[in-house]
Amino acid sequence: MLAFSGGGDELAFAAGFPGGALAVGLDPLSAVFLLPVAVLTAACGVYSLAYFPAADHPREAPRLRVSFGLSSAGLIVVLLARHSLVFLAGWEVMAIAAFFAVTAEDRDREVREAGFLYLVSTRASALCLLALFALHSAATGSFGLTPIGVGVVAPGIQSALFVLALVGFGLKAGLVPLHVWLPPAHAAAPTHVSALLSGVLIKSGIYGIVRVVSLLPDARPWWGEALLVAGVVSAVLGVAYALAQHDVKRLLAYHSVENIGIIAIGLGVALICRSTGRLDTAALALGGALLHVVNHALFKGLLFLGAGAVIQRTGTRSLDALGGIAAAMPATAIFFLVGAVAIVGLPPLNGFVSELLIYSGLLRVVASGAGEVWLLAALSAPALALVGGLALACFAKVVGSVFLGAPRHRSVSRGKDAPAAMLAPMAALACLCAAIGVVPFAFAPALAAASAVALRAPLASLDAPFAAISIVSLAALALCAAVGLALRARLARAPLEAAGTWDCGYAEPSARMQYSASSFAEPLVRVFSFALLPSVYSPRLTPIFPGPAAFHSEVVDAALDRILMPVVRAFADFARRLRVLQQGSVHAYLLYVWLALIALLAVTGATE
Amino acid sequence: MTLVDFAAALVIPLLFPPLMLGVITRTKARIAGRRGPPLLQPYYDLARLLRKGVVRSRTTSWVFLAGPVVGMVTALLAASLVPIGARGALVSFPGDLVAFAYLLGLGRFFTIAAALDTGSAFEGMGASREAAFSCLAEPAAFFALIVLVKLSGSYSLGSMLGPDLAELWARGAPSLGLATVSLFIVLLAENSRIPFDDPTTHLELTMIHEVMVLDHSGPPFALILYGAAVKLFAYGLLLVRIATPFHVDAAALGIGVALAELLVLAIVVGVVESVMARLQLLRVPSLLVGASLLGAFGVMLLVG
Numbered sequence: 001m002l003a004f005s006g007g008g009d010e011l012a013f014a015a016g017f018p019g020g021a022l023a024v025g026l027d028p029l030s031a032v033f034l035l036p037v038a039v040l041t042a043a044c045g046v047y048s049l050a051y052f053p054a055a056d057h058p059r060e061a062p063r064l065r066v067s068f069g070l071s072s073a074g075l076i077v078v079l080l081a082r083h084s085l086v087f088l089a090g091w092e093v094m095a096i097a098a099f100f101a102v103t104a105e106d107r108d109r110e111v112r113e114a115g116f117l118y119l120v121s122t123r124a125s126a127l128c129l130l131a132l133f134a135l136h137s138a139a140t141g142s143f144g145l146t147p148i149g150v151g152v153v154a155p156g157i158q159s160a161l162f163v164l165a166l167v168g169f170g171l172k173a174g175l176v177p178l179h180v181w182l183p184p185a186h187a188a189a190p191t192h193v194s195a196l197l198s199g200v201l202i203k204s205g206i207y208g209i210v211r212v213v214s215l216l217p218d219a220r221p222w223w224g225e226a227l228l229v230a231g232v233v234s235a236v237l238g239v240a241y242a243l244a245q246h247d248v249k250r251l252l253a254y255h256s257v258e259n260i261g262i263i264a265i266g267l268g269v270a271l272i273c274r275s276t277g278r279l280d281t282a283a284l285a286l287g288g289a290l291l292h293v294v295n296h297a298l299f300k301g302l303l304f305l306g307a308g309a310v311i312q313r314t315g316t317r318s319l320d321a322l323g324g325i326a327a328a329m330p331a332t333a334i335f336f337l338v339g340a341v342a343i344v345g346l347p348p349l350n351g352f353v354s355e356l357l358i359y360s361g362l363l364r365v366v367a368s369g370a371g372e373v374w375l376l377a378a379l380s381a382p383a384l385a386l387v388g389g390l391a392l393a394c395f396a397k398v399v400g401s402v403f404l405g406a407p408r409h410r411s412v413s414r415g416k417d418a419p420a421a422m423l424a425p426m427a428a429l430a431c432l433c434a435a436i437g438v439v440p441f442a443f444a445p446a447l448a449a450a451s452a453v454a455l456r457a458p459l460a461s462l463d464a465p466f467a468a469i470s471i472v473s474l475a476a477l478a479l480c481a482a483v484g485l486a487l488r489a490r491l492a493r494a495p496l497e498a499a500g501t502w503d504c505g506y507a508e509p510s511a512r513m514q515y516s517a518s519s520f521a522e523p524l525v526r527v528f529s530f531a532l533l534p535s536v537y538s539p540r541l542t543p544i545f546p547g548p549a550a551f552h553s554e555v556v557d558a559a560l561d562r563i564l565m566p567v568v569r570a571f572a573d574f575a576r577r578l579r580v581l582q583q584g585s586v587h588a589y590l591l592y593v594w595l596a597l598i599a600l601l602a603v604t605g606a607t608e
Numbered sequence: 609m610t611l612v613d614f615a616a617a618l619v620i621p622l623l624f625p626p627l628m629l630g631v632i633t634r635t636k637a638r639i640a641g642r643r644g645p646p647l648l649q650p651y652y653d654l655a656r657l658l659r660k661g662v663v664r665s666r667t668t669s670w671v672f673l674a675g676p677v678v679g680m681v682t683a684l685l686a687a688s689l690v691p692i693g694a695r696g697a698l699v700s701f702p703g704d705l706v707a708f709a710y711l712l713g714l715g716r717f718f719t720i721a722a723a724l725d726t727g728s729a730f731e732g733m734g735a736s737r738e739a740a741f742s743c744l745a746e747p748a749a750f751f752a753l754i755v756l757v758k759l760s761g762s763y764s765l766g767s768m769l770g771p772d773l774a775e776l777w778a779r780g781a782p783s784l785g786l787a788t789v790s791l792f793i794v795l796l797a798e799n800s801r802i803p804f805d806d807p808t809t810h811l812e813l814t815m816i817h818e819v820m821v822l823d824h825s826g827p828p829f830a831l832i833l834y835g836a837a838v839k840l841f842a843y844g845l846l847l848v849r850i851a852t853p854f855h856v857d858a859a860a861l862g863i864g865v866a867l868a869e870l871l872v873l874a875i876v877v878g879v880v881e882s883v884m885a886r887l888q889l890l891r892v893p894s895l896l897v898g899a900s901l902l903g904a905f906g907v908m909l910l911v912g
Binding site for chain 1: 658660661662663664666667668669671673674676677678680681682684685699701702703704705706707709711713714716717720721723724726727728729730731732733735736737739740741742743744746747748749750751754757758760761762763812822823826827828831893900903904907908911
């Protein structure tokens with residue numbers, strides 16, 4: 001409570017370590033990130049009791065529980081660390097424990113491959129962070145993560161620190177094209193782990209970027225511009241890829257890429273405004289980004305838990321095999337619908353509030369018209385609108401093909417809803433989504449305090465229309481309830497007739513004739529085919545009475561095969577050439593040592 | 609805001625919109641050489657539908673009824689954010705243009721969900737097209753509004769479209785002209801008019817909006833028709849205000865002028881529908897991307 005209201009506390013204990021006392025601390029910025037960790041860890045923990053009971057998984061469950069708890073604990077250490085060694089230790093615990101949580105069901109080949117990809121990228125991220133903190137402590141002479149004074153570190157070094165943070169933390173957060181590990185890992189992990197991974201673990205990357213930038217005194221405008229562009233690319237490509245997925249968990253994972261992009265847009269605007277001295281606008285955009293961090297944890301957690309309930313019930317993750325589940329699982333359907341409306345950013349839920357703040361930041365930069373940077377903002381706002389429209393199409397597809405219509409799957413036609421241990425966490429998350437959407441002003445002071453820390457400036461409050469948002473949300477809810485009740489009363493009196501769905505005169509419609517999720521997304525996938533490169537396998541029907549044929553289409557992520565693998569391969573080739581130097585002969589190594597010594601002497605002699 | 613303004617802002621969005629549909633139908637009939645139904649026919653239709661019984665598909669759930677309700681409520685709320693003439697809107701705050709777009713988005717989400725709830729292949733097809741086309745129309749609308757944001761230096765509809773609009777035209781006429789054209793295309797697309805969709809077509813395979821509501825009947829269908837009229841009204845209000853930036857000082861006269869302009873817009877839409885054929889569905893995305901590009905050019909022209 002103290003931290004939310006702008007206070008803070010620090011705790012240091014002297015250990016026999018190089019680099020001074022190991023310090024942990026809590027300030028408003030850490031508090032904003034800690035809140036969703038606490039909520040989501042608890043929700044997923046309760047959920048796992050019914051979703052992944054130890055009785056059914058005697059081999060995996062103990063390991064999964066330990067690694068689940070450890071990764072959450074590591075994340076908390078990361079958020080509280082005020083010393084780079086503490087930060088790195090927490091980071092490693094989180095990353096490695098999350099690997100074991102992701103690969104809980106490692107009898108599956110797909111799971112092992114996803115786990116390996118995750119491990120590689122988290123190692124790459126850790127390497128960047130090692131370089132980042134080494135450079136930081138070399139430049140400041142301390143391991144402490146405290147704000148650097150003006151004039152202590154050269155601007156070039158600060159830019160290098162920013163770039164290292166962007167790459168290292170961007171890998172964890174899943175900014176395009178560094179997101180490749182994210183969809184397979186989320187698809188492979190048990191669903192409550194996916195929820196935690198997507199809801200809070202990848203936010204450690206966002207926290208890292210915000211924290212490192214808050215330490216640096218002189219933000220350059222291009223930092224913000226780079227972050228803004230990375231955010232727009234991630235948001236648009238993330239949601240476009242999501243639209244093309246057939247697997248519900250992969251789809252949700254790509255939406256995490258999209259939402260990380262939206263958060264990065266907010267951070268980018270905030271950085272641009274901070275570097276040009278417009279702190280009010282910076283606080284607005286940053287407040288939006290931070291609120292989106294919290295919001296995304298809530299609604300993405302909710303969506304994963306809802307999807308998990310469906311997966312447990314039907315045993316499939318394929319959208320095209322599901323349908324009509326709302327009849328069998330009405331409560332799950334309502335909670336999932338709440339999550340879907342929230343993630344699309346629609347009023348009256350929480351996603352709308354944070355997206356409105358980020359839009360406000362963008363539009364203010366446009367309205368102020370200063371410099372040339374307004375043009376970047378003017379192009380980003382419509383991109384954000386496009387992302388909103390695509391997300392709407394995507395979640396209409398998910399809700400429609402999983403929960404609505406007629407069942408395409410035999411196992412869903414009857415039975416009970418998910419058990420209470422799974423429904424209760426979903427209900428809690430849905431209520432929080434609604435609370436932030438309807439009374440956003442209650443959360444404003446915490447956001448303002450956190451923004452003040454990140455912007456290194458005193459800030460009283462956010463200049464945002466929270467009251468108006470509240471009025472619009474409440475009006476929407478009240479009017480919908482009133483009209484709905486009136487319609488219900490009217491229908492109670494009307495002659496109500498039940499019939500089959502009108503299929504334009506076709507005699508025997510079947511559930512398999514429904515519009516499938518892939519067909520629903522097809523027009524938009526076609527529009528974005530330049531980026532998605534869909535592979536379509538369509539049969540050729542030549543004779544007059546063609547035999548049975550199958551149509552199949554899929555979109556494979558191009559970033560791994562076309563961008564990252566060539567880089568890795570080039571590096572591997574380079575390393576292979578270096579192998580000539582390493583022949584295992586002691587004489588040659590002595591020669592290298594001698595040459596290195598000469599070189600060092602030459603260098604030190606030249607500099608003195 | 610005076611009492612007259614307040615009453616007008618409350619009552620006009622409730623009562624006026626179906627008249628625009630009547631004018632469009634009458635215009636099309638006249639151009640085709642027919643007399644056409646009475647101007648007030650949409651009101652009669654609504655009254656008739658409200659009295660009728662309902663046929664519901666056995667596949668559907670509560671979402672099927674939520675679609676019409678949310679669609680109508682969100683259209684009304686969106687309309688209440690747009691100022692009538694240069695007078696203030698019922699609700700105005702910085703960023704309300706985003707709320708305008710997202711409220712209509714909420715309505716669209718539930719309309720699509722209601723269509724998918726029937727499990728019909730045809731309605732799924734319509735829903736898919738609606739989702740795709742309005743998603744491409746969204747950036748076009750934002751580009752047009754951003755031209756106004758840049759020129760007016762504010763981002764609430766009330767001050768963007770306020771009394772100073774004429775002065776903004778003097779400073780950025782080319783950009784505002786492009787924005788107006790782009791917004792007109794968005795209006796046609798979002799309200800399912802020709803060349804995007806033909807509201808009077810009889811072939812389900814070629815429909816967009818009409819096919820999404822095939823299974824609705826009686827009072828819920830009345831809500832859908834009414835909601836569609838309010839949505840046309842909301843977009844129309846935005847468009848005519850940008851296109852005709854005059855400032856009329858007297859409250860009642862200003863509102864009267866705005867409503868007259870809306871009727872002229874309805875005639876224009878009717879003429880467009882009479883003289884154009886609908887586009888091939890595969891070509892629709894190109895037209896919408898074209899509208900976005902027009903808006904983007906409008907923004908570019910403001911550089912410097």
